[in-house]
Amino acid sequence: MAHRPAARVRMAGLLAGLALAGCGGDDPPDCEVAAGTGPVMPATGLCRQLSSYRLFADLAAQTADPALVPFDVAVPLFADYTVKQRWLYLPPGGTAAWRDVDAFELPVGAMLVKSFAYLDDRRAPTGGRRLLETRVLVRQVGGWKAGAYVYRDDGRDADLAPTGDVLDATWIHDDGAARSNRYVVPDPNQCLNCHGEHMARMAPLGLKARHLNRPALDGTGDQLQRWIDAGLLTGAPDPTTWPRDPAIDDAGASLDDRARAWLDVSCAHCHNGTGAARTVGLDLSVGQLNREALGVCKAPVAGGAATGGRRYDIVPGQPDQSILVFRLESTDAELRMPALGRNLVDADGVALVRAWIAAMPGSCP
Numbered sequence: 001m002a003h004r005p006a007a008r009v010r011m012a013g014l015l016a017g018l019a020l021a022g023c024g025g026d027d028p029p030d031c032e033v034a035a036g037t038g039p040v041m042p043a044t045g046l047c048r049q050l051s052s053y054r055l056f057a058d059l060a061a062q063t064a065d066p067a068l069v070p071f072d073v074a075v076p077l078f079a080d081y082t083v084k085q086r087w088l089y090l091p092p093g094g095t096a097a098w099r100d101v102d103a104f105e106l107p108v109g110a111m112l113v114k115s116f117a118y119l120d121d122r123r124a125p126t127g128g129r130r131l132l133e134t135r136v137l138v139r140q141v142g143g144w145k146a147g148a149y150v151y152r153d154d155g156r157d158a159d160l161a162p163t164g165d166v167l168d169a170t171w172i173h174d175d176g177a178a179r180s181n182r183y184v185v186p187d188p189n190q191c192l193n194c195h196g197e198h199m200a201r202m203a204p205l206g207l208k209a210r211h212l213n214r215p216a217l218d219g220t221g222d223q224l225q226r227w228i229d230a231g232l233l234t235g236a237p238d239p240t241t242w243p244r245d246p247a248i249d250d251a252g253a254s255l256d257d258r259a260r261a262w263l264d265v266s267c268a269h270c271h272n273g274t275g276a277a278r279t280v281g282l283d284l285s286v287g288q289l290n291r292e293a294l295g296v297c298k299a300p301v302a303g304g305a306a307t308g309g310r311r312y313d314i315v316p317g318q319p320d321q322s323i324l325v326f327r328l329e330s331t332d333a334e335l336r337m338p339a340l341g342r343n344l345v346d347a348d349g350v351a352l353v354r355a356w357i358a359a360m361p362g363s364c365p
C-alpha cells in the first residue's frame, strides 16, 4: 500500500500554452461544514480531508452513505487499467435536470464522486485492491469545484492533493503478467483541461443522457428510469428518444456507433468547437457529421514528430497511415492522445479505432 511522497506532475508540454484561467482550484482549502451525520458540503472551498464530507461510513471499504447514488457510464474513460466507482449526491430535495446533449444540471450542494483503485489481480475482480484516489466535483454558488484526494497507506482517509501526485503501482494483468505504472493524480488545471469542455468552465462530463442510458449497476432495470422513479431526475423526454452510447463490445451495435461513442468519451471534451483542443479543428464529438472535422483526410496542425511521418489524421482503410492511431499508440508525453489521463496504451480502444478506420470507404488525395 506504500506510496511515494507527492511529486509535482509534469504537464504535457503541448498543453502548457492552454493553461486555462478561472480554475478556482488554487484557493486555499477551507472547509466549514455543520456538525452532524450524513453527507455535508461546504458552501465554498474544498475540505482538506475526504472524511470531512462524511460520504462513506467506511472509507477503506468504500462503504458509501445511503444518500449517495452509485452509477456507471456506458463507456468509461480509460485510466491506465484502474477500476472506478462513481456516486451522485443530491442535497435534500434537490433533483438533476435533464439535458439532451450536455451534462444534466445539478443544484448547489450536489457532489459527484469517483474513486480509482488497482485490482491486485485483474483476473480476480472481487479480490484485493489498492485504493489510489477519490476525485470530487462539488457544485457551489460560483460553479463547480474540483479536487483529488490521495489515500493514506491504511486507506482510512485521503488528503487533498492541490498539486496532483504520482503513485507507483503494480498489479497482475489480465494475461497473468506483472505490470506497473507511475499512476498520475491530476492537478486542478488538468481537471479543468478536460472538464472545461466548453469555454473552460468546469462541469461534469459523464453525467450525460447518452452515457447514463444503460442498465442500473445492480442489474435491476434501467439506470435513468430508476432515477426518474426515485424522483432524482426531472424533465426527461419519452424514453424511446433517449440517446445511447453502445458499449465498446456491444455486439448489437454497429462498428461506427461503437467507435464514435468511444471517441466521444475519450477525446471530445477537448476535441470540440470550444474545448482545450479547439484550435486544431479536429472535432471528435458524437454529433459531428463533417468528415474532415472528424479527421478524414485532414492535414494536422502540428507537423514533424507529431505526425509520425503520416499526412492525415485519418486515412480511410489505412489505420497505419493515420496520425490518430499513431498518437493513440504513443506513450511519449508530448505525443500521446488523450493528452492527459494515461501513461499506458488502451489496447481495446486502439483495436476498436483501428477496425473503424480499416472499414472506412474512400481514400485521400
Ligand code: HEC
Pocket: 073, 075, 076, 077, 078, 086, 112, 113, 114, 135, 136, 137, 146, 147, 148, 185, 186, 187, 188, 190, 191, 192, 194, 195, 203, 204, 205, 206, 207, 265, 266, 269, 338, 340, 341
Ligand atoms: C483526461 C481527461 C480528464 C481529466 C484530466 C480529469 N477527468 Fe474527470 N472525467 C473525465 C471523463 C471523460 C469523465 C466521464 C467518464 C468516466 O467517468 O469514465 C470523468 C468523470 C469524472 C467524475 C464523475 C462525474 C462526471 O463528471 O462524470 C468526477 C467526479 C471527476 N471526473 C472529477 C475529476 C477531477 C476532480 C479531476 C482532477 C483531479 C479530473 N476529473 C480529471 C475526464 C477527465
Ligand code: HEC
Pocket: 014, 015, 018, 193, 194, 263, 266, 267, 268, 269, 270, 271, 276, 277, 280, 281, 282, 298, 299, 300, 301, 302, 306, 313, 323, 324, 327, 328, 334, 335, 337, 338, 339, 340
Ligand atoms: C486534455 C485534452 C485532450 C484530449 C482529452 C485529447 N486531445 Fe488530442 N489534442 C489536444 C491538443 C491540445 C492538441 C493540439 C496539440 C498537438 O497536436 O499535440 C491535440 C491534437 C490531436 C491530434 C492532431 C490533430 C490535428 O489535426 O492537428 C490528434 C490526431 C489528436 N489530438 C487525437 C486525439 C484523440 C484520438 C483523442 C482521444 C483518444 C484525443 N486527441 C484526446 C488535446 C487533447
